[in-house]
Amino acid sequence: MNDAIVKTTKLSWNSQRDIIKEDEYIMGSNDSDIFSPAFPSNKIFIGIMVKPDAIVVREDLYSGPGHEVGIWASVPMSCVIELKVQFDAVRDFKDDGDQIVNVYVKPSNKCSTRVIDDYKETITVLVIDVTTGRCTSRGDPHYNSYDGRNFDNYLAGDFVLHRSQNRSFEVHTRTWKCWDASCNCGVVVRENDDIVGVTRCHGRWGKAAPKVINFSYGKFADGISISIDHSGRRFVIYTPSGSRVVAKTSKWGMDIQLTVPGDDFGGNCRSLWSV
Incomplete structure (x- = not known):
């Protein structure tokens, strides 16, 4: 707060306390000159965390092991649990070019926390085509x-x-x-x-x-x-x-x-x- 005097009172010999009424001294209100400095709060993301959110896979045998994606909730939610998903490309023996596939992750309808309608996170998967x-x-x-x-x-x-x-x-x-x-x-x-x-x-x-x-x-x-x-x-x-x-x-x-x-x-x- 600043150094403003909020209230002055004189206590008599038999009075040991005084009361400051909240509704008379609301900080920052039009009826008060009491202000506190503004401090921004730390930002926090509330939702589904997906890492990585973009991966590349190939249609061949030697592209290495499958790519793992971690999925978890940033705050406790009964409808989302932490899990891992593995992505592998399947050889289709078609020369059909590279393909982009979007995988959507969304909470279930039964959540302890209110979820915005149609809320979802996206994992972008680029599949590199291999010639047959x-x-x-x-x-x-x-x-x-x-x-x-x-x-x-x-x-x-x-x-x-x-x-x-x-x-x-x-x-x-x-x-x-x-x-x-x-x-x-x-x-x-x-x-x-x-x-x-x-x-x-x-x-x-x-x-x-x-x-x-x-x-x-x-x-x-x-x-x-x-x-x-x-x-x-x-x-x-x-x-x-x-x-x-x-x-x-x-x-x-x-x-x-x-x-x-x-x-x-x-x-x-x-x-x-x-x-």
Whole structure:
């Protein structure tokens, strides 16, 4: 307060107290010249805390562990608890460009503290798209590489179609003589310790029926699967990394299509289809 005299009173011999009435001396009112200095209070955010509020994830295997986001209330609220959320990008094998996804965090309707209508905090997630590679080996056989080059291979034998340099994944094929050239008669896929193949190389050309062979020891790991269409001629091998090998069989042999993630690009693979 300032040094102003609020009230002067004289006490008699039998009076030991006097009263200052609050409604007569309200600080800063029009009827009073009593003022106190102004002191601003510390600002405090009341709501949901989100850190970090923006993250970047990639559609590949080597972007590191998932990104954790912490969410908690800045003041005690019965409707919000402290938790962590992990964000990972899922490889969709589509060349659809980078995507921005907004994730909203809001309290429930049952809160001990009154919450502004439609109150929410936002986490912005930028998903970096990763290129997908597709290549084919058709006919006797004609190859179309990841980067669009076309070439032929008329030799009979075993060939490495794809071998990743930074993960345990490779695809081999075997060709046999057909007509005056060669054709694919089998394909084998290995990812980690799982090895599976589709072949008709075990019989005579044009006579052997295609069959699936498990070269692994024991059961396949989670994520390895093989599908066969109703005709019994089209086989699809799926792997945990998302890589996919399609073998479409005919009497003379098979056409092969391979789809791999962008992890294997940039000098990270060695094969007939290397880029």
